[in-house]
Amino acid sequence: MTEPEIGELHSLIERIAKKKLPAEKFVPGKTTVNYAAPLFGAEEINAVVDSLFTGWLAEGKLTRKFEQEFAKYVGCRDSIVTNSGSSALLLAFAALKSPRIENNLKEGDEVITSALTFPTSLNSVILNSLNPVLVDVERHSYNMNPKTVEEMITRKTRALLVLHHLGNPCRMDELTRIAKEHNLFLVEDCCDAHGASFNGKRVGSFGDAGCFSFYAAHAFTMGEGGSITLNNEKLYPLIYSLKTCGLDENAFKDPSKRTLYTSIGYKMRIIELQAAMGLQQLKKLPGFVEKRRQNFSKIVKGLKKFSDFLEFPTEEKGAKAAWFSVPITIKENAPFSRTELIDFLRNARIETRLLLGGNVLKQPAYAGFKIRSSSLPVTDFFHSQSFYVGCHPGMTDEMIDYVVEKFEGFMSGHGK
Numbered sequence: 001m002t003e004p005e006i007g008e009l010h011s012l013i014e015r016i017a018k019k020k021l022p023a024e025k026f027v028p029g030k031t032t033v034n035y036a037a038p039l040f041g042a043e044e045i046n047a048v049v050d051s052l053f054t055g056w057l058a059e060g061k062l063t064r065k066f067e068q069e070f071a072k073y074v075g076c077r078d079s080i081v082t083n084s085g086s087s088a089l090l091l092a093f094a095a096l097k098s099p100r101i102e103n104n105l106k107e108g109d110e111v112i113t114s115a116l117t118f119p120t121s122l123n124s125v126i127l128n129s130l131n132p133v134l135v136d137v138e139r140h141s142y143n144m145n146p147k148t149v150e151e152m153i154t155r156k157t158r159a160l161l162v163l164h165h166l167g168n169p170c171r172m173d174e175l176t177r178i179a180k181e182h183n184l185f186l187v188e189d190c191c192d193a194h195g196a197s198f199n200g201k202r203v204g205s206f207g208d209a210g211c212f213s214f215y216a217a218h219a220f221t222m223g224e225g226g227s228i229t230l231n232n233e234k235l236y237p238l239i240y241s242l243k244t245c246g247l248d249e250n251a252f253k254d255p256s257k258r259t260l261y262t263s264i265g266y267k268m269r270i271i272e273l274q275a276a277m278g279l280q281q282l283k284k285l286p287g288f289v290e291k292r293r294q295n296f297s298k299i300v301k302g303l304k305k306f307s308d309f310l311e312f313p314t315e316e317k318g319a320k321a322a323w324f325s326v327p328i329t330i331k332e333n334a335p336f337s338r339t340e341l342i343d344f345l346r347n348a349r350i351e352t353r354l355l356l357g358g359n360v361l362k363q364p365a366y367a368g369f370k371i372r373s374s375s376l377p378v379t380d381f382f383h384s385q386s387f388y389v390g391c392h393p394g395m396t397d398e399m400i401d402y403v404v405e406k407f408e409g410f411m412s413g414h415g416k
């Protein structure tokens with residue numbers, strides 16, 4: 001294809017994208033208000049098309065460029081892309097268990113994490129033969145309580161897996177202090193928190209590894225995908241090898257090492273088209289984060305009048321959330337149930353979701369496991385009383401007004 005032909009193709013795609021994206025015009029009551037939705041346009045489609053025309057499909061130059069730019073965005077030395085956030089988490093703990101790492105984790109060592117979690121976050125610990133220890137979350141932030149973390153530390157405790165719940169950063173001053181004082185590895189689950197920060201520092205840059213997801217519902221996307229952000233230069237070659245079948249990290253640079261396997265690896269790579277899309281989405285991330293924050297504020301402002309019955313999370317001092325969604329908790333005294341409210345919203349075509357895996361110990365998958373935990377009153381409360389609605393950047397003021405209006409309709413039927 002010649003340059004002018006490519007230019008023509010790009011213009012055609014731009015014209016079509018303008019007409020076709022977003023796929024549906026919002027019609028109140030008819031169009032679903034999604035809990036999440038990817039937002040992309042001609043830039044992403046053209047980048048993917050251009051990438052295809054290079055003839056290169058596996059990870060290549062664009063993937064390496066994406067890794068550099070994402071590391072820069074997060075404020076880390078390196079980043080390594082993976083095929084999902086779940087893989088990023090699995091690899092982070094696999095690497096910390098490697099004998100190539102000083103003072104590495106050993107089978108049966110304890111990792112403290114939040115009981116209000118996503119299953120594959122917890123599974124990254126279990127599948128690496130480590131023992132998770134679950135702690136309760138705080139009612140205002142939905143995040144692990146540093147005081148409880150400290151109380152649960154034993155001589156078997158070797159790591160913290162900190163989860164920034166639905167984009168709200170944890171108290172990283174306290175958690176990094178605890179990790180340092182007790183000589184613990186610190187891994188951050190930032191799968192829902194791209195762009196969030198604490199005291200001006202982006203999440204994913206505080207510990208040994210930050211794990212991100214680029215799944216279609218998340219802050220920015222490549223369809224599926226993930227990344228590990230790193231400041232530890234020893235972890236980089238190891239994780240690179242672990243995600244690449246165990247190949248030596250220099251296998252692609254040094255022909256004599258092309259079939260040299262130095263770790264027991266997985267295959268968790270992406271394809272170059274994903275990186276092409278990711279590079280375009282990354283440029284839009286700061287704008288997406290701001291729009292999420294604005295949408296979150298508008299929705300909470302609209303629903304604040306119902307705070308006798310509903311409550312919403314707040315940010316810690318120094319934290320800047322990158323809200324994945326608007327978590328809503330129905331208070332103890334509310335004269336209606338969560339099911340009644342969610343059903344009402346569903347009938348009004350407003351999507352809701354429960355909080356990730358809720359109290360993950362209540363999931364049947366973990367029934368046979370003996371997992372040590374603190375008492376979990378807040379996590380249990382959220383498990384039965386909370387849900388969320390979307391605040392994604394594709395949500396317009398018209399959609400937000402509609403959501404608030406529908407809550408008003410529901411509440412007026414319950415004496416408010």
Ligand SMILES: Cc1ncc(COP(=O)(O)O)c(C=O)c1O
Pocket residue numbers: 084085086087117118120121163189191192212213214215225226356
């Ligand atoms: C907190 C958290 N951790 C991990 C993951 C896993 O990410 P992925 O779906 O990319 O595997 C998710 C996915 O939504 C998540 O919300």
